[in-house]
Amino acid sequence: MVPSGLSRIAVLLLATAMAVAQEPKAPDAEGGAASPAPKKAALERVMSERGTEAEFSAALAKAKEAGIPDQALVEARFLYHVDRQEDEKLAAMLPELQKRKDSFKLEDSEIFAVREDWLAVVEYVEALAALKKGDKDRFKKHITEAFWLSPRQGSAFAPHIDRLRMEEAMRGVRIDLATKLASLLAGEEIDLARLLKDKKALLLHFWAPWNQESEASMPDFKVTAAELQKNGIAVVSLLADTEPEAIHDAKEIVSELGTPPPGAWLVDREKDSLHRLLRIQNLPSMVLVSPEGQVLFNGHPSEDGLWEALAKLSPAIKRPPVKDE
Known part of the structure; x- marks a missing residue:
């Protein structure tokens, strides 16, 4: 029984990120439009594609051909995996996110209005990677840092904490079947x-x-x-x-x-x-x-x-x- 459309966490991340998203790019110095129709269409498609991996990869390739910045393409993949609740694939993105952590340029981003929201996403993925390895202390460190960097995204991070606590609590529970x-x-x-x-x-x-x-x-x-x-x-x-x-x-x-x-x-x-x-x-x-x-x-x-x-x-x-x- 999966809710249709975006996953719960994707809704929260998108809502908080897009609520403060940048205004459309201004015209360039020569007065030309910053985002011609084909480029805009390619960007919209890759940001909204939620089909198969092959369909997303095709949209990603088209966006790259259209000149969409690599930072925006990384954000598109992040949202794609979040929406599909693919935590393992999100964790696999960690090396790419870490590589871009310090070189992040706000003008290349399509969903973040402030640097802290981007850094919070990096910490969030680090927390998922730690959770995947069963490293509770590292998970706590990175998820706490994600909260600190971007409190508005807290409701997206919280389910992972709830899940960890629930799993720990349930290990000690035995149901009396004679009930x-x-x-x-x-x-x-x-x-x-x-x-x-x-x-x-x-x-x-x-x-x-x-x-x-x-x-x-x-x-x-x-x-x-x-x-x-x-x-x-x-x-x-x-x-x-x-x-x-x-x-x-x-x-x-x-x-x-x-x-x-x-x-x-x-x-x-x-x-x-x-x-x-x-x-x-x-x-x-x-x-x-x-x-x-x-x-x-x-x-x-x-x-x-x-x-x-x-x-x-x-x-x-x-x-x-x-x-x-």
């Missing part, structure tokens, strides 16, 4: 072990009827749940709100998913709730649990990490296409 939870639809209590029996893993889908993203993503969730169940993954949707009104609204939403709806639909308990144990802060969230109660993934349904974890359990699982908004 019994009330059924949203049948009124009986069901234990997780019963749902997990003879399955490769259990996917917990935390949601609430008052959460717009939860409701809007239900059609995609239905397709995803069918794919997982077909490949031996038990699916449980867990209502995080026990208020009568929330339960009533939840039943109405579930009734639109067909009969029977995909997977089991349960209500989390108020005391010793799973959403508190699993540090659920945003909805919807998904938690993948092993037959031993170990947390294999905890995060947003759109994250690649979920599908990477599922692929390890069942290589036959295919990530379903998502409807455009």
Whole structure:
């Protein structure tokens, strides 16, 4: 269930960078236009291309032929990988960014209005490279420096800190599969072990009827749940709100998913709730649990990490296409 268009981090980076972007280049000394139509078109294409690597490379080549500065081309590649959430490829850009760190020219940039925003991006990529190597101290050093250099981009850096903290916290968590939870639809209590029996893993889908993203993503969730169940993954949707009104609204939403709806639909308990144990802060969230109660993934349904974890359990699982908004 990937949000259409730009990734969350790409939206944040682009919004903060473009909000302070430079005004269009002034005419040159001879009075000619600084950006002829073909050059402008090539620049716009490479900055907006979000297709395959081959399509991006073609746009990059056209931009280079049109005389777009190398600095702008590096920025285009950076945004391309950010948008596609390709952290490993971003980390691989580090040598190129470090080489340009001190020679950066503001007049060659297309998305940065101040030098500090550029330096923050270099620190951000250094932090990703450290995270890839499992170097927590180095990650903390560089992500902190990125915050210091460009506070306005802080909301783009924060998810990586949250991810690191979540992974560390989940290492010490074991879910008691004997836990019994009330059924949203049948009124009986069901234990997780019963749902997990003879399955490769259990996917917990935390949601609430008052959460717009939860409701809007239900059609995609239905397709995803069918794919997982077909490949031996038990699916449980867990209502995080026990208020009568929330339960009533939840039943109405579930009734639109067909009969029977995909997977089991349960209500989390108020005391010793799973959403508190699993540090659920945003909805919807998904938690993948092993037959031993170990947390294999905890995060947003759109994250690649979920599908990477599922692929390890069942290589036959295919990530379903998502409807455009």
